[in-house]
Amino acid sequence: QVQLVESGGGLVQAGGSLRLSCLASGRAFSSYGMGWFRQAPGKEREFVSAISWNDNTYYTDSVKGRFTISRDNAKNTVYLQMNSLKPEDTANYYCAARSGGGSSRFDRMYDYWGQGTQVTVSS
Numbered sequence: 001q002v003q004l005v006e007s008g009g010g011l012v013q014a015g016g017s018l019r020l021s022c023l024a025s026g027r028a029f030s031s032y033g034m035g036w037f038r039q040a041p042g043k044e045r046e047f048v049s050a051i052s053w054n055d056n057t058y059y060t061d062s063v064k065g066r067f068t069i070s071r072d073n074a075k076n077t078v079y080l081q082m083n084s085l086k087p088e089d090t091a092n093y094y095c096a097a098r099s100g101g102g103s104s105r106f107d108r109m110y111d112y113w114g115q116g117t118q119v120t121v122s123s
Contacts, residue, residue: 022095
């Protein structure tokens with residue numbers, strides 16, 4: 001069983017930056033694929049970024065060049081550095097873990113989910 005706790009969300013002006021963190025409990029964090037998803041009010045949850053056990057990274061097109069995903073296995077933590085934020089980035093951001101180490105843009109492929117952290121970008 002893996003428990004995920006996100007932090008780092010908040011209110012920021014357009015053009016600003018935030019760094020989200022996701023702390024995982026349990027063993028074998030380094031063997032999990034990790035992902036970030038987001039859900040805005042009235043919209044479906046969407047893929048943002050993912051990182052595999054061996055540090056392959058993936059991004060949705062709308063955040064490429066602005067967001068960076070990384071992981072620190074010694075700290076059982078995955079990060080999402082978000083720069084040049086836009087109002088359309090406003091959403092609740094969720095961290096997810098996938099057994100087996102691979103990454104995926106499909107939320108159904110993830111086994112564990114955090115509670116989310118709210119990101120609000122003002123114009």
